[in-house]
Amino acid sequence: MDTRPMRADARRNYERLISTARAAFMEHGTGASLDDIAKRAGVGSGTLYRHFPTRDALLHAVLRDRIDGLLAHADELLPGPARGAGAEGQAPGAEAGRVETEALDAETALGRWLRTYLAGAATPRGTSTVIIQAMSAEWAGTGLGDAAASICDALGRLLDRAQRAGAIRAEIDPGDLLRITNAIGVASERDPDPGAYSDRMLALLFDGLRTR
Incomplete structure (x- = not known):
């Protein structure tokens, strides 16, 4: 692989293509014409395909910042190693109350991350479908395939915490949960109010995820 840094003009073309593609995907969805993107960026199609x-x-480059943000958000929602440690001299019944609070916190953190994920998946249109496809085995080792694996891993850590806290059923698999969430994202694209639709569907989903 050529690891030499880009020339200044190549770097400008690269960044212009990403910026133009982001606008085109927002306007027309992830199926926007690549030739039109090159034309709008003021470069030839050959230049676009040389970079992407x-x-x-190209989609991975456009979505990279959003994906990095999701991974960072998962880290923010996960507690540090000292959080939840029992305190000496706590009153009778405090341990039970602490466990109940941790379960609620873990479920809340999981729900908050999924809402953030769906808010990003709604734009550009088609993002959820792209991530579903990228989760398949044949995408392993590609940019989007690795991104989907990282997203699934981040979700898995939040899910594992909620399961260990007793808030979410133990048999739920992070890959399955991410696919269901993406399916909600796909369906929300056809709703006049995607955010409200996603919230309703997540509420139904969590009814099935919670322990009884």
């Missing part, structure tokens, strides 16, 4: 050999490579 496939549509998915």
Whole structure:
């Protein structure tokens, strides 16, 4: 792989293509014409394909900041190693109350991350479908495939915490949960109010996820 830094003009073309693609995807969805993107960016199609050999490579570049933000958000929602440690001299019944609070916190953290995920998946239109596809085995080792795996891992850590706290059923798999969440994202694209639709569907989903 050529690891040499880009020339200044190549770097400008690269950044212009990402900026233009982001606007085009927001306007037309992830199926926007790549040739039109190149034209709007003021470069030839050959330049676009030299930087981004496939549509998915361009999508990964456009979505990279959002994906990094989701991973950072998961880290923010996870407690530090000292959080939840029992305190000496606590009153009778305090341990039970602490466990109940931790379960609520863990479920809340999971729900908050999923809402953030869906808010980002709603735009550009088609993002949820792209992530569903990228979760399949044949995408392993690609930019979007690795991104989907990282997203699933972040969700898995939040889910594991909620399961260990007793808030969410133990048999729930993070990959399955991410696919269901993406399905909500796909369906929300057709609703006049995607945010409200996603909230309603997440409420129904959590009714099935919670321990009884």
